Amino acid sequence: MVRARSEERRAVIVRAALEVIAERGYRGATLAAVAERVGLTQQGLLHYFPTKEALLVAVLEERDHWDTSGGGGREGWRLDLVESLVEYNAMRPGIVQTFSALLGESVTEGHPAREFFTERYAQVRAHMAEVLRLEFGERLPGGLTPERAAPLLTAVMDGLQYQWLLDPSAVDMPGAFRDFVRLLYGGEDPS
Amino acid sequence: MVRARSEERRAVIVRAALEVIAERGYRGATLAAVAERVGLTQQGLLHYFPTKEALLVAVLEERDHWDTSGGGGREGWRLDLVESLVEYNAMRPGIVQTFSALLGESVTEGHPAREFFTERYAQVRAHMAEVLRLEFGERLPGGLTPERAAPLLTAVMDGLQYQWLLDPSAVDMPGAFRDFVRLLYGGEDPS
Structure with a gap:
């Protein structure tokens, strides 16, 4: 109790x-x-x-929980759901800024959020590999395996966030992410 | 004097x-x-x-200057030179960590490095668009223009750095970047 x-x-x-x-x-x-x-x-x-870091990590964990609990949990996510997540992120700059700032700090020596981000990335890469496998099978149109494309998908999401946070008028974050998904399809329009 | x-x-x-x-x-x-x-x-x-931030910005500016002054300046850079830069970065974690940590801080309100990174991204995207144009002309194999592929190339470089800094044994940064370049070629091996 x-x-x-x-x-x-x-x-x-x-x-x-x-x-x-x-x-x-x-x-x-x-x-x-x-x-x-x-x-x-x-x-x-x-x-x-x-600490503030402990509280922010708890906020990011809770966001991950909510973001991935629609549509029957992490299983069965499709790539267009990841596109929707990026669109959604473009409407919540505060939490994206918090994620990006804390991620930046976490790469420094002995930072309290380092373990959280290290484990989170391992999970996100594994999850994205499953998303890609569901979409493309064992080989993507360009020849990459889902496991090799997953770090790229993850990197594009995070990297675009920095560009967008610094200059939202110069970077169409959801549009750029859709461009990347089109690249994964070998340039074909997936719709 | x-x-x-x-x-x-x-x-x-x-x-x-x-x-x-x-x-x-x-x-x-x-x-x-x-x-x-x-x-x-x-x-x-x-x-x-x-301030420490002012000194670190000066260090990052100087690194950019050196990185881009080989091979006759920024003009005439080829995509394989960008691949080499990522390989080189994998051998200098200290400066990559400094870049990534300061970039993270810079997205917060009123940070002294915000202007530096905002302007740097505009320059890097423009430069990468020229690199891509030199390589592919006005359309990449997947159909994107150089200007639309440039933010993705930049995002992959930065995003992979965070994954690699947090867990170098789990992420082959230069290998993953080469995978992305192969994607730009539509999956063909460029060599």
Whole structure:
């Protein structure tokens, strides 16, 4: 019972953090701002999340959970669902900015989010390989296996986010991602 | 004469910073460590570079300058030279880590490196479009124009760096980039 209440409280905090991120971006999402939103002291918040990084990782995990739980979980995802995810991301710059900023920090020595991103990438690459296998079988039109195309698909998603965050008017993120999917099809229009 | 000496001194500092980055990574490259290397006090260093970010931007600008000044400048670059650059990057994790960490920070509100990266991306996309035009003409085998393929090429380079920095044993960065180039060729082996 105590445990259940604690998990409930954590979920409420994560939800509040997501709202603060959407409104104020990565820098504005301070522990103080999140604590105020849920009616806790900052000290009280630290009981649930000892650092800003720990809270942001929890927010990103929750986003991943929601993003992949439509359509019967991660199994059976199709490539056009990944395209829709990129379109959706283009409408939520706050969380994309948080993901991109924390990913950048995570490559530095001993960063608390390093393990999260390392494991997440292993999972995302495996998941994307399954998406590609479902779409193309064991070989893509260009000759790559799903396992070799998966890191490229993942890299394009992440790399485009930086270009788009820095200059949204210069980079059509969903359009560029669709261009990449067309490349995977060997240039044929998949529709 | 005074100006020339000041520029010389800046160049010496940037070179020292690159060495410190290579040895100690992004976090280890403190202003204090760089000042010590060039025999300045930290206060003396601040005269040339007021912040760590300003110094790191200068290092990245200098790297870009060197990377693109082989082979008669940016004009006439071929796609296999870009492949070589990715191979070269795989041998210098310190500077790639610095680039990736600073890029991550730069997407946050009011970051001092934001302008640098925004302008750099505009230049890199334009440059990559020229590389692609030289290679393929006005249409790539998959049907994309050079201008539409350029953000993808750039995104793959940057996105792969994050995956590789987090888990070098899981991601063959130069190999994956060559896979992408093969995709641009419509799956044909370009060699």
